[in-house]
Amino acid sequence: MEHHGGVNKTPIISLDHVSKTYLSVHKTNEVVRDVSLDVQENEFVVLFGPGQCGKTTLINLIAGLQLPTSGEVKVDGKTVTAPGPDRGVVYQTTALFPFCTVMGNVEFGPKSRGVPKKQRRERAQYFIDLVGLQGFEKSFPNRLSGGMRQRVGIARAYANDPKVMLMDEPFGHLDAQTRYMMEEELEKIWQKEKRTVVFVTNNSEEAVYLADRIIILTNTPTRIKHEIKVDLPRPRVYSDPAFLEIRRQIEEICDDTL
Amino acid sequence: MNEYAIQKRKERIKFTIVSVISLCVFFGVWYVCTAVLHLKPDYVLPSPVQVVEAFIQKLTQTNPDGATLFGHIAASLQVALTGYLLGAIVGVPLGIAMAWFRRIDLFVTPLFDLIRPVPTIAWIPLMILWFGIGLGAKAAIIFVSAFVPCVINAYAGIKQTKPVHLWVAQTFGASRREMLFTVAIPTALPLIFTGLRISLGTAWMTLCAAEMLASNKGLGYMIQLNRSLARADLIVVAMLTIGLIGTIFTVGLNALEKKFVKGGRRG
Incomplete structure (x- = not known):
């Protein structure tokens, strides 16, 4: 089946009213609240949010390393109950x-x-x-x-x-120059070997450079605050006015949270 | 690259010279104190020359302690290696199992924690009662001394495994068994080797203590017997032999570690 990016196509990743709450002896810690999200095949989705929000938790939920407290995560039509080879994860350097x-x-x-x-x-x-x-x-x-x-x-x-690549701030620890280089490199690799990617970052420049769609998250408990489609032609130029405009939008949306 | 190699080589030569000087100074001071100044009578502190003479004699003669130097070395090695190998064979897997399987941890740890603080030497009397003064008792004592560091280090090594590494293995579809063998044990390997090295050291040291108390052959026995004969030269021969063999063990294990532990001690 060819990829059309059509609206009616079955999503490869589907989060249906997903919440995650951690229990400890003294308190309950709600990290993710009611997140619903569909990702189409070969789409590059960036989860963008502030430092302490539950982005990693979302990645782990899709990977099956954690299970949602309520709601359902489906990958390729099947409910996720455990990690599996259909979902590859890229962590930070030490992994x-x-x-x-x-x-x-x-x-x-x-x-x-x-x-x-x-x-x-x-x-x-x-x-x-x-x-x-x-x-x-x-x-x-x-x-x-x-x-x-x-x-x-x-x-x-x-x-x-894997059908799905999950990337949890893979360039978070790199210096700025290496980071630019790796962003370009990843874009090239992805163009050559298309996969569905969910990429977590807190860097708006990185988000706009890579994403087909940016999901802006709130602070914990994490909810989806906004969604921006990025239609700029690839490879993108960091100093392109349209590029900068999207970054401005993101920052505006994020400032509202405060 | 070439210049770097030359520089490295120069450095190595420099370090070697310093090390050689250290040994020379030690033996020089010893020589001056004994052969030149005669600070103490020979039967208390022999000169290096006398020790070398005693050493050469001891290669062939069984007097006065009943065996040649090689006889004593063989007896000691047999005891030490038997106990050590048993300690490693039991200790390392037990440490790994304790760290990996929660139930084994809960079951074994209280017992282990109770036994661990008991000094190895405290086991000697009981072991002699149980096994007599032959190979068995001494090997059993060495076993106890080698076993403990093996367990502790293997345990700590497995516990060092990073959750993220297990996650990666899990997302690759590895079973829990595979994760133990392909992730946790390789992670633990440097510390397992540390345990093997430490326990070899303690095994070798405990051996002498055990032989001094109950034995009729071996380097520790040689030391003990020659004290009663006031043969300090032979005591020193035995001590230096112990030191030398210990060093050879360490060097050997280091070489083995280099061969098996890849990618440095830390990720």
Whole structure:
């Protein structure tokens, strides 16, 4: 089936009135309140919100690492009850296995699923090349820069061939220059290997650069505050007036919260 | 790259020289105090020359303590390695199991915490009562001393596993068993090796204590017997042998660790 981006198509990710409350001995902590969201196939959705809001919780709910207190999360029509290989997650830099080489990290997923060695090597190599790390296959993460580590993280998620890529502030720890570079790189990779992406950030520039659609979240308990479609042609230019205008809109919407 | 290599090499030579000087100073001071100044009688503090002579004699002679140096070394190694290997084989998996399975943790930890503070030497009398003064008692004592650090470090190592790493493995479809073997144990490996190194050290040290109390062969026995014969030269020979073998163990384990622990001690 070809992708049309049509309105009536079944969404690949669907959050239906999802809430998440943590219980502890002394208090209940409501992190996510009644979030409903549909993401279409191969759409790049950015969840944008202030530092302490429940963005990571939302990612974990979609990944199946946590279950909603109420509501339902569906991926590809099936209710999410546990993590699965159809949803790849890219975390911040420290999530690489320090005891595995770059190759070991990238082929970890296929290996867990029992893909034969030759096949998974080829596949891993393809994505290592795609993120521009050829020649570093045998390096360990502690020899790589922050940007390179994150490339490995992206290749690792891709190599498992997930339907959905969940990215939790993957560039949050990088310096500004590396961050720009990685944003461009991710855009290129995504253009070449389209996947449905849910990307979390608190950087409006990053959001506008990457997103088809930006979901602006409130402080905890997190609700959806606003939604902005970004129709600018890719690759986008940070200094383009239209680009800046969208950033201004985002900031305006966020200021309202205060 | 080349210049860097040369610089590194120069540095290494410099460090080696410093280390050699340290040993030279030690033996020099010792020599001056004994052979030149005769600060103490020979049977209390022998000179290095006398020690070397005693060492050479001891390679072939069984007098006065009933075995050649190699005889004593073999006896000690047999005891130490038996106890140590048993301690490692039982201790490391137990530490891993305690850290990974909550029920085992809850079941074993109270007992372990009770036993842990008991000094190894306190086990000696009981072990002698149980096993006599042969290989069994000493190996059992070494076992206790080696076992404890192995458990503690393997436990701590597994507990170091970052939740995010387990999440990643989970999203890749790894089962809990696979997560133990592909994520938790590799994470724990550096600390497991630390445990193996520490316990080798304590095992080797405990051995001498055990042999001094109950034995008829071995380096600890050699020390004890030669004290009663006022043969300080042979005591020093035995002590230096113990030190040397301990060093060889450490170097060997370090090499092994380098081979097995990849990607540095920290991620």
